[in-house]
Amino acid sequence: MIRIPCPFCGERDHSEFSYGGDGSIEYPELDAPAEQWHDAIFLRDNIRGMQTETWQHSSGCRLWLLVERDTLSHEIRSVRPAHAGIAQALEAQR
Amino acid sequence: MTRFSAWNVIRNGFTGQRGWSRQWRDPEPQAEYDAIIVGAGLHGLATAYYLAKNHGISRVAVLEKGWLGGGNAGRNTTIVRSNYMMPGNREFYEHSLRLWEELSHELNYNVMFSQRAHVSLFHSPAARDAAARRYNSMRLTGSDGELWDLDTLKREIPHLDYNNARFPIIGAAVQRRAGTARHDAVAWGYARAADALGVDIIQNCEVTGVRRDGARIVGVDTSRGPIDGKKIGFAVAGNSSRLWQMAGLGRLPIESHKLQAFVSEPLKPLLDQVVVFGVGGAHFYISQSDKGGMVFGGDIDWYKSYAQKGNLPIVQDTAEAAMSILPCLGRVRLLRHWSGVMDMSMDGSPFICKTPLDNLYLNAGWNYGGFKASPASGWYFADLIANDRPHEVIANHDLKRFERGVIIDERGAGPDPKLHG
Numbered sequence: 001m002i003r004i005p006c007p008f009c010g011e012r013d014h015s016e017f018s019y020g021g022d023g024s025i026e027y028p029e030l031d032a033p034a035e036q037w038h039d040a041i042f043l044r045d046n047i048r049g050m051q052t053e054t055w056q057h058s059s060g061c062r063l064w065l066l067v068e069r070d071t072l073s074h075e076i077r078s079v080r081p082a083h084a085g086i087a088q089a090l091e092a093q094r
Numbered sequence: 095m096t097r098f099s100a101w102n103v104i105r106n107g108f109t110g111q112r113g114w115s116r117q118w119r120d121p122e123p124q125a126e127y128d129a130i131i132v133g134a135g136l137h138g139l140a141t142a143y144y145l146a147k148n149h150g151i152s153r154v155a156v157l158e159k160g161w162l163g164g165g166n167a168g169r170n171t172t173i174v175r176s177n178y179m180m181p182g183n184r185e186f187y188e189h190s191l192r193l194w195e196e197l198s199h200e201l202n203y204n205v206m207f208s209q210r211a212h213v214s215l216f217h218s219p220a221a222r223d224a225a226a227r228r229y230n231s232m233r234l235t236g237s238d239g240e241l242w243d244l245d246t247l248k249r250e251i252p253h254l255d256y257n258n259a260r261f262p263i264i265g266a267a268v269q270r271r272a273g274t275a276r277h278d279a280v281a282w283g284y285a286r287a288a289d290a291l292g293v294d295i296i297q298n299c300e301v302t303g304v305r306r307d308g309a310r311i312v313g314v315d316t317s318r319g320p321i322d323g324k325k326i327g328f329a330v331a332g333n334s335s336r337l338w339q340m341a342g343l344g345r346l347p348i349e350s351h352k353l354q355a356f357v358s359e360p361l362k363p364l365l366d367q368v369v370v371f372g373v374g375g376a377h378f379y380i381s382q383s384d385k386g387g388m389v390f391g392g393d394i395d396w397y398k399s400y401a402q403k404g405n406l407p408i409v410q411d412t413a414e415a416a417m418s419i420l421p422c423l424g425r426v427r428l429l430r431h432w433s434g435v436m437d438m439s440m441d442g443s444p445f446i447c448k449t450p451l452d453n454l455y456l457n458a459g460w461n462y463g464g465f466k467a468s469p470a471s472g473w474y475f476a477d478l479i480a481n482d483r484p485h486e487v488i489a490n491h492d493l494k495r496f497e498r499g500v501i502i503d504e505r506g507a508g509p510d511p512k513l514h515g
Binding site for chain 1: 348
């Protein structure tokens with residue numbers, strides 16, 4: 001079981017979370033050429049090691065999180081809210 | 095190599111079993127080969143065999159970082175079927191099933207292929223309609239498929255839970271020619287037959303680098319020294335992206351995920367067929383091995399991973415699914431449980447294709463379907479490497495299909511690898 005330290009709810013089992021996917025993908029503008037959309041939708045770095053990915057704490061605060069996790073050892077390095085505004089608000093409270 | 099035959103079994107029975115020879119050699123790698131296949135899994139070994147057998151290319155090396163059959167060849171549930179519906183896939187998997195039917199004779203090695211029928215339960219009229227469409231499509235391709243009503247199903251498999259209020263069983267879609275095979279025997283059989291045709295199978299030989307000359311691949315660096323190849327094929331599903339990046343080719347439409355499977359303690363004969371239970375969030379498939387163990391599995395672990403170890407929530411999910419349809423398993427103890435790393439592709443279908451490099455070929459993206467596909471995967475990959483053009487059956491199993499808008503998505507799940515389990 002992976003334990004994910006949710007910045008709002010504390011450390012919880014990963015079964016409380018839904019896996020999103022690769023968090024490093026940047027989607028192009030809506031009117032960008034089809035090749036750019038193809039690359040964003042279909043191609044993956046598929047990193048063996050530390051990668052940034054999205055998880056939603058679906059059985060908790062329901063917020064989307066950006067998690068830095070090692071895809072070989074499953075070690076988690078950092079967790080922060082995916083939404084920049086919420087991340088800033090959280091930072092300001094600390 | 096001694097051929098297996100009734101005569102040789104009897105003769106060796108009388109002569110102290112001293113007449114058997116080594117099954118395949120353990121050669122030192124040569125400096126150059128006509129073709130190099132990276133990965134001595136089932137697909138790599140099958141490719142080498144068909145390169146030598148069908149195309150007369152026998153100066154072939156198969157490179158394996160570990161031992162033969164130690165990767166996903168030994169981490170599956172050994173189910174063989176061809177109940178695919180999408181154009182391309184259904185011809186491909188039906189071809190594979192036909193190769194399976196002759197494989198033991200072809201290889202002179204008993205792969206213990208047992209055509210015991212593959213029974214997919216359905217639980218609603220809508221699911222029955224969808225199954226009817228799928229299995230009728232298969233029949234149009236020359237495959238076999240039939241629908242069993244509840245009475246037939248109860249007669250054939252009496253011990254399913256027919257009183258389940260949440261998942262009422264109303265029938266099943268059945269492929270009688272489907273079944274199971276012995277996974278190790280497939281690896282050993284292909285290795286032995288390929289070796290007999292002159293193929294070098296080189297174990298403990300990890301590829302550590304790829305040498306290129308512009309748009310050509312020259313060779314690979316390995317833990318046992320550099321090896322050159324006129325043509326090179328990658329067949330390393332699970333780690334395709336790593337090798338691809340080693341070749342400096344960027345990104346693939348693939349994510350590596352892991353799938354767990356389980357085997358119970360041996361039981362007396364309990365289940366004559368492969369039974370599949372899939373409805374809503376549940377996903378479960380089970381058969382009984384020749385040793386009596388119940389072999390079963392469920393969903394992938396949902397998050398991307400290269401770790402060959404599974405997580406406990408999926409063990410629980412799978413156990414719950416087992417109890418939903420076969421409550422008689424409740425007191426059966428697990429013997430072993432394992433996890434394999436798979437290439438999950440963006441539409442759930444594989445790649446057997448040319449690459450941006452002239453003499454490099456890719457065999458990848460097998461998702462859940464790698465074991466059953468092994469013979470045809472090797473057959474078409476060898477055909478591609480030998481002729482430098484894809485066979486028409488695999489014309490759309492290339493990396494550019496998404497650009498063309500050709501999505502081979504059996505589940506209709508969309509471009510999210512974890513949903514194609």
